Amino acid sequence: MSPPSTPEKLPTANLFDEIIIVTVGKELKPFKTFSLHKGVVSYYSGYFQAALKENTFQEGQSKRIELPDEEVETFEHFVGWLYTRVLPGNSDDYTAEYNGLIKLWILGDKRQIPLLMNVTIDAMRDVLVKRWILPRMSLGLIWENTAPGAQLRRFWIHLMAQVGLRSSLKDEHKEFWVKDALWDVFRASYEMWRNGRATTLNKDAIAKLDLCEYHxxxxGLKCEKVA
Ligand SMILES: [Zn+2]
Structure with a gap:
C-alpha cells in the first residue's frame, strides 16, 4: 500500500501494536532516540515501510533504524506531525518559520512521506500570505537539497516570478539570491512575459491559488477542490 497523499484517511488502531527505535543524528552531535509505532510511521512513509519489512530483521530483536544524517529538531517536528498532523508553530522570525517547513518537506521527500510534503507546501503559502515576505534567506537551503523540477522548487519559482514583492530585489538582499534560483526565476518570468501571461499575484490571489500542481x-489523484 502506498502512503497517503491526501488528508482524508487516518491510521487505524491496529497500527499502534508494535514499537520501533529510531536513532537520529550522530554521536557527539545532537543525537536522540525516538520510540515510535511501527504501523504509524510505516503508514505515512514509504521509506519506513520498506525499511521495516519483516525479513530484514532478526527474530526477537527489537527493530532499530539509524538516521545519522537527519537533524534532531526536524525529526522532532516530523514526529509531532506524525501523531497530531499539526506542523511546528509560529516563530518570531520568518526565516526560521520558512526553514522549519522547508526542512520538513526535504525530510518528506527523502523518506517518501507525500502527505507531509503536501501539507508543508500549503503551510508555506500560508506563511507567505500572513507575513508577505519571500523566503529570500532560505533559497540556498531549498536549492541545495532538491533536484531540478522538484515540487518545492517549482512552487517557489512560480511564486517568486509572480508575487509583487519588490523589497526582495533591494541591493542589500542581493547576496541571498542563490545563482541557480535566480536563473530559474528569471527564466520563469521571461517565459510568462513572452507568452503574454505575466501577472502580479496579490495576497488574495495567492490565498486562493490551487496548490495541487505542487503536490x-x-x-491520477488530485486534492478535492475547496469551493
Ligand atoms: Zn493535491
Whole structure:
C-alpha cells in the first residue's frame, strides 16, 4: 500500500501494536532516540515501510533504524506531525518559520512521506500570505537539497516570478539570491512575459491559488477542490 497523499484517511488502531527505535543524528552531535509505532510511521512513509519489512530483521530483536544524517529538531517536528498532523508553530522570525517547513518537506521527500510534503507546501503559502515576505534567506537551503523540477522548487519559482514583492530585489538582499534560483526565476518570468501571461499575484490571489500542481500524488489523484 502506498502512503497517503491526501488528508482524508487516518491510521487505524491496529497500527499502534508494535514499537520501533529510531536513532537520529550522530554521536557527539545532537543525537536522540525516538520510540515510535511501527504501523504509524510505516503508514505515512514509504521509506519506513520498506525499511521495516519483516525479513530484514532478526527474530526477537527489537527493530532499530539509524538516521545519522537527519537533524534532531526536524525529526522532532516530523514526529509531532506524525501523531497530531499539526506542523511546528509560529516563530518570531520568518526565516526560521520558512526553514522549519522547508526542512520538513526535504525530510518528506527523502523518506517518501507525500502527505507531509503536501501539507508543508500549503503551510508555506500560508506563511507567505500572513507575513508577505519571500523566503529570500532560505533559497540556498531549498536549492541545495532538491533536484531540478522538484515540487518545492517549482512552487517557489512560480511564486517568486509572480508575487509583487519588490523589497526582495533591494541591493542589500542581493547576496541571498542563490545563482541557480535566480536563473530559474528569471527564466520563469521571461517565459510568462513572452507568452503574454505575466501577472502580479496579490495576497488574495495567492490565498486562493490551487496548490495541487505542487503536490506529490499517485498518478491520477488530485486534492478535492475547496469551493
Ligand atoms: Zn493535491
Amino acid at each position: 506529490c500524488h499517485e498518478d
